[in-house]
Amino acid sequence: MKCKKIVLGYVPVMRDTFPVAPAKQMRDRIRARVDEILQGNEHIELADASPLLPDGMLWDNADVEKVAAFLEEKHADALFLPHCNFGQEEAAAKLAARLGRPVLLWGPRDPAPEGLNFRPLDIQCGLFATSKALVRYGVPFTYLENCNLDSEILAEGLDRFARTVAVVKAMRGMRVGQIGLRPRQFLSVKVNESELLEKFGIEVTPIWTEEITTIVAKLRSGNADKIGRVQKIELPMATKRLGTLEDRGPDPSIRQRMEDIRSKVDCTNVKDDTLEKIAVVELAIERIAQLHELDAIALDCWAYLSSEFGIGACFVIGDLIDRGLVVACETDIHAAITARMLYAATFDSSCPFIADMTVRHPTNDNGELLWHCGPFASSLKKEGIKGSLCDCKGFFEIKGGDITLARMDQTKGSYLLFADEVRGIEGPQTNGNYVWVEANDWPAWEKKFMYGPYIHHICGVHGKLAPVLKEACKYIGQVTHDSVNEVKEL
Incomplete structure (x- = not known):
């Protein structure tokens, strides 16, 4: 914060x-x-x-x-x-x-x-x-x-x-925790860690998945007081040490988190043991962020949580964002950085979201579907919608209005920060989390993202904040503002 x-x-x-x-x-x-x-x-x-x-x-x-x-x-x-x-x-x-x-x-x-x-x-x-x-x-x-x-x-x-x-x-000095590897297919989310540190002072901090696993075990056994940084030399012994922990019963924070999640979305179709896993994993990732002083996280949402705990990562990501910790799925470090910047532009008061640019609107040539499988913060739900937790994914449409879209990315050592504005519009219902938006000239946006150093991931936040992002480039240095529409000076 x-x-x-x-x-x-x-x-x-x-x-x-x-x-x-x-x-x-x-x-x-x-x-x-x-x-x-x-x-x-x-x-x-x-x-x-x-x-x-x-x-x-x-x-x-x-x-x-x-x-x-x-x-x-x-x-x-x-x-x-x-x-x-x-x-x-x-x-x-x-x-x-x-x-x-x-x-x-x-x-x-x-x-x-x-x-x-x-x-x-x-x-x-x-x-x-x-x-x-x-x-x-x-x-x-x-x-x-x-x-x-x-x-x-x-x-x-x-x-x-x-x-x-x-x-x-x-x-300046942002610390991004990388939990797990990027999905093998996602060449598009590769980053240059050395450049991020040299140009912007951004540190990418690798987090061993065993650290999460260890903290989860300590929370479940009531040994939260023994949570600390896990050193590499200790990792081979982590499983053996956990077997000797005194079983005091689950930490009360797990049950509290479960009840809080139930208050946010309909959990009728979620088993208690699944909800418990979601809650304890959230708490473990939060603790990791505190221990390593992380400002944002890029998470392997494809393999680690499903193989280790049998849950999907989508709702975990959205709920952590709702609690003030920016998390990007698919280990997209540039998205984590961009989303953290958008969050800061709202004084850490309005949750950012990370979406795929997915489908053009069926009747509006300037409309586009911003969608993902379920990692948006529940505080962004469209008015009057309860939303549901289904298969570890949040299912709800988010509110429209003025939205700033941004993406920092690079090619050949040159960094661009795309920042422009759209408006939420009505569109067909779909699964996961989504919002339909309208740009002044969507074909121009589409070409911008095809040719520019960008990918299908885009970060959004509610409000008209493109001028703020453009002005920030002046002070950050070595990153150039980019847009489709002319963005005025402050």
Whole structure:
């Protein structure tokens, strides 16, 4: 849940050669408006550096290091540089370069000139100067239109920038657990682990399936207190050691998880022992994620769980996503990364889903079926649908509305992040989990995915978030945004 909140370093900027009093007044008006926008907002926390600065604004290069140290101590995820007058571009750019975090550049519109009287602010003019300085220092930044203080442009821009920062935060240093091997037939989900680490700091962490098996046995025998990391040297002895565990009876969390699953979907056709296996495997994978500090998981859903426990992986995957752990089926690591980014774009509040692009709509040439055999989060169910658990798969249609679709993939060392938007529509009923969507030009989408480095797997999340993903590419680096439709800047 590390992306539920971002810490925004707040550093007002002024030009020392302009009169101080009007800048102070504007400083206070800006802060009052920002506080109004953020009131009740649990996703953005300000780390305000103004108390450290003369007149509460940055203008002196000598203060840069002090402010940077303060923001680092506060674990600021990004930097906001509201200009209170023309601003001091050198100090602002030096601070941004020193921190190396996403930067939001903005200032309010000046009041109308009063005849021949001196203009005390000239904020827009200074924003041009600061933007050039940021470019000179090689600092990527996000610019919000020079708008009035009461404009929704500021409120919407702060929200979208914070979502962008959350995506960048999720991407940097992401740890993806790989449980099992990819299906032999799925050449399309191959990845380059070294490139992911070198380019993006993404670690792919192999998880031995024996670790899951061992934790399941400990949960079933009531020895959850003995769960820890399994070292390779111990694995050959795992089965023998488990035979000596004291049998205290199943851990209470198993029964609790079973009842929680029953409250979500109709389990009439599921035997108790099957539901118990689903519950205990979920708990074991969650424990693995905690032990290895994983942000997402790519799971072998074809062989391991069916051969070891006699269950399918579909509902397990969807239910884990519902509980905040992103899991991709068919050991698709790029899908796990993309889905985690989408989850972050919602501040970890709306579940992503990973679907196959499967069948064109029978009567709408711009319609397409996004489907999979049952791994979608039950919280995404279409309104009025209970949904069922059948053969370890979730069977229900998910809600429509605005949906952002994305896929990060690569070829020959070049990475693209496709991010575009569609709308949910009505379509024929089918099995598993699904939603019918409409694009502005589906044939163009189809060709994009045929020719681009992509596959049939696509990640989705509800909301219009393509601009957020596009902006995140600016800060992530070495990945290029791709789309069918023009995606506007924030």
